[in-house]
Amino acid sequence: MRIEIVASTSRQLPNFKEEFDELGGELAGICYMPHTFEDIKNQPLERKLARANMVKSSGHHSIFDHEYVTLYLEDVPKMFAILLNNEKAYNTSEKSGRYTKMVSTGMQADLYAKWTKILEKEIKQRYGEEQYFDDKRIKKLALENARLFLSIYTPTSLAYTVSFRQLNYLYAWLEKLQDTDSPLLMPLCDTAGEFCKNLEDLNLIDPDLVELGKTRDFSLLAKRDMEEYFGDTYTTKYKGSLVEYAQAQRHRTLNYQLSELPTPEYYIPPLVEEYDKLRDEWIKDMLKVEEFTPSGSMVQIYERGTPEAFVLKMRERLCTCAQLEICDQTKKTLDKYLANTKNPEIIKMLEPYTKGARCLAGYNCKNKCAFHDGIT
Numbered sequence: 221m222r223i224e225i226v227a228s229t230s231r232q233l234p235n236f237k238e239e240f241d242e243l244g245g246e247l248a249g250i251c252y253m254p255h256t257f258e259d260i261k262n263q264p265l266e267r268k269l270a271r272a273n274m275v276k277s278s279g280h281h282s283i284f285d286h287e288y289v290t291l292y293l294e295d296v297p298k299m300f301a302i303l304l305n306n307e308k309a310y311n312t313s314e315k316s317g318r319y320t321k322m323v324s325t326g327m328q329a330d331l332y333a334k335w336t337k338i339l340e341k342e343i344k345q346r347y348g349e350e351q352y353f354d355d356k357r358i359k360k361l362a363l364e365n366a367r368l369f370l371s372i373y374t375p376t377s378l379a380y381t382v383s384f385r386q387l388n389y390l391y392a393w394l395e396k397l398q399d400t401d402s403p404l405l406m407p408l409c410d411t412a413g414e415f416c417k418n419l420e421d422l423n424l425i426d427p428d429l430v431e432l433g434k435t436r437d438f439s440l441l442a443k444r445d446m447e448e449y450f451g452d453t454y455t456t457k458y459k460g461s462l463v464e465y466a467q468a469q470r471h472r473t474l475n476y477q478l479s480e481l482p483t484p485e486y487y488i489p490p491l492v493e494e495y496d497k498l499r500d501e502w503i504k505d506m507l508k509v510e511e512f513t514p515s516g517s518m519v520q521i522y523e524r525g526t527p528e529a530f531v532l533k534m535r536e537r538l539c540t541c542a543q544l545e546i547c548d549q550t551k552k553t554l555d556k557y558l559a560n561t562k563n564p565e566i567i568k569m570l571e572p573y574t575k576g577a578r579c580l581a582g583y584n585c586k587n588k589c590a591f592h593d594g595i596t
Contacts, residue, residue: 222294223418240287245272247283276428284385291380297373306440308472309386314378335366368516392433442477450560460521461487464545474525485518527566538578
């Protein structure tokens with residue numbers, strides 16, 4: 221793993237903690253300032269640091285959310301990115317498994333290459349006459365589905381921007397990860413330790429902030445089963461691949477958690493599912509890499525939010541360009557919502573999206589796909 225700081229709100233690299241303490245002490249003074257912020261900035265450093273330490277000890281750490289750091293993480297497991305991305309206080313730009321060729325070795329690499337070729341052929345035979353499906357897009361879709369054979373721990377790279385407070389909380393949670401009994405998270409223990417060591421070396425850890433972080437934990441794993449409900453808020457649950465979960469969790473106005481299934485199950489693309497021979501071969505090949513936890517492994521997904529936030533999700537996912545699995549599941553959730561609510565305002569809000577693609581519900585698409593499910 222390599223971590224590089226590429227941006228920060230600090231004004232004096234590389235003394236992050238010292239600079240963040242001073243800035244935090246200034247910002248903490250705004251609440252009770254008798255005059256102007258300029259007066260606070262001109263106060264002696266000792267007074268600013270005393271104020272910063274006071275709010276640390278009181279647990280009022282929000283002033284340290286003004287201070288952000290952008291890290292570039294190279295060669296970290298995809299599952300580690302999923303763990304981080306389930307926390308809502310972040311921004312990330314990650315290497316895409318949909319649009320770029322992933323790197324792997326051994327049986328995983330062999331199956332990735334094998335199914336890329338199979339899927340290219342099948343997609344071309346089925347959709348080759350569609351204007352939307354040119355050779356470049358067919359290749360992309362083939363890679364997107366073939367990567368389901370790659371381990372969810374396959375290395376990826378991402379830029380990750382987070383506040384100073386949240387970074388210290390993550391540090392606390394990652395230290396506790398060593399005690400996890402989750403088969404999905406246990407392989408991340410070494411990565412977590414290395415990540416924490418890097419943060420220490422970069423002078424980004426504040427023991428006082430870490431201490432309060434210890435009272436909380438990662439939100440990824442559901443601690444209970446949840447009943448479905450569709451009203452002014454909604455809760456739904458469904459099985460989906462780890463790849464779908466990684467897509468869904470990026471909707472930060474919604475809340476997502478997962479639980480592992482008692483026995484392994486794998487997502488099968490509809491184009492493969494339709495043909496018994498292909499379906500059987502797909503499952504057989506998945507079992508060859510079962511020990512590596514393929515990205516196509518299914519989990520129980522819990523999704524909670526408001527109908528307004530669900531509309532925002534539909535405006536992103538009801539699209540030919542979206543990942544098919546999450547597009548299909550979004551349609552199913554829409555149908556279930558409409559079947560289980562009697563609120564006329566919610567029905568009015570959701571019904572436009574029953575027509576098909578988002579562009580049929582009034583979404584102003586800048587790049588019309590010409591696919592038959594959308595506006596041509």
